[in-house]
Each structure stands twice: as C-alpha cells, then as structure tokens.
Amino acid sequence: MNTLQQYDFPMVMPVITESELIYPFMIIPLFTRDEDNIKAAHKAVEENSLVFIAFDDEQEQKKSFYEVGVIASIMRETALPDGRVKLLCKGLYRGKILSILQSLDEPLQAEVDIFDYKEYEHNKMNALLEVLREKVLHLANLDGRFSPDFLKTIESNDEPNRIVDFVASAMRLPKIHAYTLFAKDNVEERVLWLIDAVIEETQAQKLQKEIKNKVHNKMEQVNKEYFLKEQLKQIQKELGTENARDEEIEQYEQKLNELKPHMSENAYKEVYKQIKRLSRMHQDSGDANILQNYVEWVLEIPFGKYAKQKLSIAKVARQLDLDHYSLQKPKERIVEYFAVKELIAKREETQSHTKQNKSTDTNDIKQEKGTILCFYGPPGVGKTSLANSIAKAIKRQLVRIALGGLEDVNELRGHRRTYIGAMPGRITQGLIEAKEMNPLIVLDEIDKVGRSYRGDPTSVLLEILDPEQNHAFRDYYTSFDI
Incomplete structure (x- = not known):
C-alpha cells in the first residue's frame, strides 16, 4: 500500500x-x-x-x-x-x-x-484454494520441485492471486500457458485453470515414474542376467566345459553341410535357421532344449541314403518260397507286382541308351508312382511275415508301424514344435530307425485305427497312401517335405 x-x-x-x-x-x-x-x-x-x-x-x-x-x-x-x-x-x-x-x-x-482483478466470493474461493493446495501437495509427493518452505508459504497465505503466481512460477509452465494464466483478471478462472494444470502435470509425473520404474526393473533384470551368465561362464571355464556348447553348434553345422547336397533348399534353410537360433540362446533356457531336440531329430534323418540293391524277380520268388509254404495267391500277386517294376526299370534303362525319339519315349514311358500292397486276413495267417520276406529279398530295412488303437493324428504327421514333448511322426521316426530313405514300411493293424477328438487318423492315412500325394510327405514337426 x-x-x-x-x-x-x-x-x-x-x-x-x-x-x-x-x-x-x-x-x-x-x-x-x-x-x-x-x-x-x-x-x-x-x-x-x-x-x-x-x-x-x-x-x-x-x-x-x-x-x-x-x-x-x-x-x-x-x-x-x-x-x-x-x-x-x-x-x-x-x-x-x-x-x-x-x-x-x-x-x-x-x-x-x-491491472486489477475482479471481485470474487470468499467462501467459494477458500474452497477452491483448499483443492489447489491438496493437488499441489499430491504433485509435491511425486516431484521434488516444491520445497517444504514453498508448501508452508502457500498453506499460510490466503491471497489467491499470490498463491496462483507462486504455484505457476514453481511449475515451470510453457510460456504461452503461463502468460494466459498471468493475463486473466477473473480470480476464480485463474484458480480453476491452475487446478487443471496441476492435475495434468500429476498424471504426467505418474506416467513418467511408472516408465522409469519399469526401465529400472528391466535394467536390473538385464544386469542380473549378465552377472549370472558371467558367473556361469567362469564356472564352466573352471570345469573345462566352456567350449562344449560351441563345439555342439559347430558339429550341427558340419553335419548339416554334409547333408546339404541331398536336402531340398527349403529343408536346408529351415534347419540352418534353427541352428543359428540355437546358437544365440542360453543353453539352460526351455526353448533352447526344445530347439536342440529338433535339430538333433532332423539331422538324424538319413538324407541321401538309399538301398541300391538291384531288383530281381527270381530272388523275390525264391525268398517267398523259402519262408512260406502254400499261400500261392499272395505270393503270385507279389511276384507279379515286382515283375511290373522290373519291366519298367528295364525299359527305362533301354531308353537311357537309345536317344532316338526321346520326347516320344518320355511320354510313352511314365515313371511309376508309389504302389501300395494291401494284405488282409485274420491274425496269424502270415501277412507280416510276407513283408519280412519281401524286405529280405530286395535288401531293404523293414519298418513296422502298428496302428492298432491309434487315435491321435499327430502320431503319424508329427507334433507341432510349440507343444511340450513334441516329436516327429511315426513315418519320419521309421526313416530314422531304418537309416535309409527307402525302407519297406509295414502299416500293421490298419483296420483297428481309432477316432477321437484328436482327429481322424484314417484321413491322414488316405493322404499318406494316395499315389497323387505321397511323392512329398510333410511332417508337422520338421516343417518341410521329406
């Protein structure tokens, strides 16, 4: 004054x-x-x-x-x-x-x-100032910009314009916003505007604090993992197992390169990608164990290994007569089947030596598609033993797959790798067991296949046995054609 x-x-x-x-x-x-x-x-x-x-x-x-x-x-x-x-x-x-x-x-x-202020109602203003002080106190608990002396000043002061100017100066508002508040002559509007600004700043501070806490926790977790990994490396170094992991990855890559000439491009790319993923994973993680099982299963598939025994009808007939008495009709049907295969093989051999009319001969002589022999009859009449005799005669490994009571289609097509305990299907496992890509596979007890909520195995068998489709069998576990 x-x-x-x-x-x-x-x-x-x-x-x-x-x-x-x-x-x-x-x-x-x-x-x-x-x-x-x-x-x-x-x-x-x-x-x-x-x-x-x-x-x-x-x-x-x-x-x-x-x-x-x-x-x-x-x-x-x-x-x-x-x-x-x-x-x-x-x-x-x-x-x-x-x-x-x-x-x-x-x-x-x-x-x-x-520049004077307009008159205001004191009771209403006192209520607004209490709200403002409460919001400022809440913001002060989140942000350290308000000192204890500052809070005491606005608590003891009853002049609303002085309080608004104090709080606005401490909040470091953007200039355009600060001037808008400064130039208002309506005291109630000034207090209400500042309350909204304090609430907005409080929400922003809460969000920043939450983000900082998440970042801090993440950094602590990363540092903890790094510290534990370094400790593990030192322990492995003391035990002499430091390079065991790298040696395993190197062996996988070496074996894959050996199989590369016999694999399809898609198969090679898939396996190579999974080996690289495995090399980047920590060896004690659950995903690493699943991925390592996949790589080991796939590399056991005998790519490029085929039985090359030349087909002979005489050997087939001799072996069948040696192992079985009577059963004339089944033995004649088997010999007839192999006679057709031998005839086709000889015609293709003649074609390779005779180059005249190549295009015409190619159209006349079509490569035989996979034919399926079906033996049926009561138990004990010799169905499986006939298959054993055929395998001996053509020098192929025999793979027997019992389908009795089979309800899960994944047993044939393989499990998805996302499931715990996933494995290749029985067809792929049979190839691994036989250690060759063209074994003699016997699907036994095919009439006893079950059906449940896990699917209908007969539909999968139709796909496997259909000559139009079985030239490329895809196992769900391997994710490529075999």
Missing part, C-alpha cells in the same frame, strides 16, 4: 522487453545486451522512476510484446565486461499498457495502469 501511495497511476514509464515471465513478488536479476532495454534502464535509474517489463511475443516474427506485464523498480544496474548489463529488478504488481509513446531521441515508453 505504501508503494501505491507514492505513485499516481496511470503513468508513463520506460519499457523493457524480457523473454522469461516475471511475477510481481519476484526480485530477479535480468541480463540484457539489447540497446533499447539498456537505454530504458538508464532513463529509469536517472529519473528514479518505475519500469514496465513486457514479455516477448514469440509467435510474431517482428519484435513485439504482450500488453500485460509487471511494473517493477530497478534496484541496481551493473555493466558487465562482456557488454551485457545486469539489472536487479523488484516486481511490484501487474500492469497493462494503455498506449505506446516513442520518439527518436527517447527510449520506448508506455502509459501503464494497474
């Missing part, structure tokens, strides 16, 4: 422009090298007058400023060696420019008046 009694408003005073927002209660040093500001400061000091601190309008390309600012007094003016001038200013109260006064010989001046 004493300050107001010393001056008669409105009054003319020099204008200093400043980029940062200054509040009436502040005593703050200003550093400037702008000639207009320096001239205005000199004039205010010489005439012992007040100065109006206006805020730059950054949205305008040319030099401009807002009309609402702070009326202040310059307590000290100091010239600095770098050419700047330091002004120690004390904010007194808000002011508003009524008109601009500028001449060639004088610094920028303006006619300024006090």
Whole structure:
C-alpha cells in the first residue's frame, strides 16, 4: 500500500522487453545486451522512476510484446565486461499498457495502469484454494520441485492471486500457458485453470515414474542376467566345459553341410535357421532344449541314403518260397507286382541308351508312382511275415508301424514344435530307425485305427497312401517335405 501511495497511476514509464515471465513478488536479476532495454534502464535509474517489463511475443516474427506485464523498480544496474548489463529488478504488481509513446531521441515508453482483478466470493474461493493446495501437495509427493518452505508459504497465505503466481512460477509452465494464466483478471478462472494444470502435470509425473520404474526393473533384470551368465561362464571355464556348447553348434553345422547336397533348399534353410537360433540362446533356457531336440531329430534323418540293391524277380520268388509254404495267391500277386517294376526299370534303362525319339519315349514311358500292397486276413495267417520276406529279398530295412488303437493324428504327421514333448511322426521316426530313405514300411493293424477328438487318423492315412500325394510327405514337426 505504501508503494501505491507514492505513485499516481496511470503513468508513463520506460519499457523493457524480457523473454522469461516475471511475477510481481519476484526480485530477479535480468541480463540484457539489447540497446533499447539498456537505454530504458538508464532513463529509469536517472529519473528514479518505475519500469514496465513486457514479455516477448514469440509467435510474431517482428519484435513485439504482450500488453500485460509487471511494473517493477530497478534496484541496481551493473555493466558487465562482456557488454551485457545486469539489472536487479523488484516486481511490484501487474500492469497493462494503455498506449505506446516513442520518439527518436527517447527510449520506448508506455502509459501503464494497474491491472486489477475482479471481485470474487470468499467462501467459494477458500474452497477452491483448499483443492489447489491438496493437488499441489499430491504433485509435491511425486516431484521434488516444491520445497517444504514453498508448501508452508502457500498453506499460510490466503491471497489467491499470490498463491496462483507462486504455484505457476514453481511449475515451470510453457510460456504461452503461463502468460494466459498471468493475463486473466477473473480470480476464480485463474484458480480453476491452475487446478487443471496441476492435475495434468500429476498424471504426467505418474506416467513418467511408472516408465522409469519399469526401465529400472528391466535394467536390473538385464544386469542380473549378465552377472549370472558371467558367473556361469567362469564356472564352466573352471570345469573345462566352456567350449562344449560351441563345439555342439559347430558339429550341427558340419553335419548339416554334409547333408546339404541331398536336402531340398527349403529343408536346408529351415534347419540352418534353427541352428543359428540355437546358437544365440542360453543353453539352460526351455526353448533352447526344445530347439536342440529338433535339430538333433532332423539331422538324424538319413538324407541321401538309399538301398541300391538291384531288383530281381527270381530272388523275390525264391525268398517267398523259402519262408512260406502254400499261400500261392499272395505270393503270385507279389511276384507279379515286382515283375511290373522290373519291366519298367528295364525299359527305362533301354531308353537311357537309345536317344532316338526321346520326347516320344518320355511320354510313352511314365515313371511309376508309389504302389501300395494291401494284405488282409485274420491274425496269424502270415501277412507280416510276407513283408519280412519281401524286405529280405530286395535288401531293404523293414519298418513296422502298428496302428492298432491309434487315435491321435499327430502320431503319424508329427507334433507341432510349440507343444511340450513334441516329436516327429511315426513315418519320419521309421526313416530314422531304418537309416535309409527307402525302407519297406509295414502299416500293421490298419483296420483297428481309432477316432477321437484328436482327429481322424484314417484321413491322414488316405493322404499318406494316395499315389497323387505321397511323392512329398510333410511332417508337422520338421516343417518341410521329406
């Protein structure tokens, strides 16, 4: 009140422009090298007058400023060696420019008046201030920008505009938002606007704290895993098993390269990709164990290994007569089947030596598709023993797959690798057991196949035995054609 009694408003005073927002209660040093500001400061000091601190309008390309600012007094003016001038200013109260006064010989001046606030209802204002204090206290628990002395100040102060200015200055609001709040003359609107700003900042601080905690926990987990892995490496080094993992991966890659000429391109790419994945995994993880089982199963498949015994009808007939008495019809049918195969083989051999009419011969002589022999009859009549005799005669490994009671289609097609305990199907396992790609496979008890919620194995058998499809059998476990 004493300050107001010393001056008669409105009054003319020099204008200093400043980029940062200054509040009436502040005593703050200003550093400037702008000639207009320096001239205005000199004039205010010489005439012992007040100065109006206006805020730059950054949205305008040319030099401009807002009309609402702070009326202040310059307590000290100091010239600095770098050419700047330091002004120690004390904010007194808000002011508003009524008109601009500028001449060639004088610094920028303006006619300024006090910018008063509108009247407000005290009971409602007290309630709003309690809400504001509560929200600020909540924000202070999340953010350390509010000191205990600051909280005591807003708790003990009953002047709403002073409290709003205190909180706004401590929150470091964006300049455009801070000026919007500063230029409001409705006190209730100022308090409500600041409450919303504090709530928004509180939510942002909660989110940042949550993200920081997650990042911190993740970093702790990563550091812990790294520390444990390094410990494990040192233990393995002491035990002499440090290079065992690398040696296994190297053996897998070496074996895969040996099988590469006999594998399809898709099969090679799939196995190679899984070996590389295995090399990047920690050996004690569950996925690494599943992947290692897959690689070991696949590399056991006898790619490129075929029985090359030349087919002979006489040997087949001799072996059948040696092992079985009677059974003339089955033996004649078997011999007839192999006679057709031998005839086709001889015609293809003749074709390879005779190059005349190659295209015509190729159309006449088509490669035989896989034919299936079906033996049926009551138990004990010799169905499986006939298959044994055929395997002996053509020098092939015999693989017997018992289908009695089979209900799960995955037993034939293989399990998906995503399941625990996944394994290749019985067909693929038979190839691995026989150690050759063309064994004699016996599907025994095919009439006793079951059916359940796991699927219908007969539909899978149809696909396997269909001559139009069985030229390329895909196991779900291997994920490529065999």
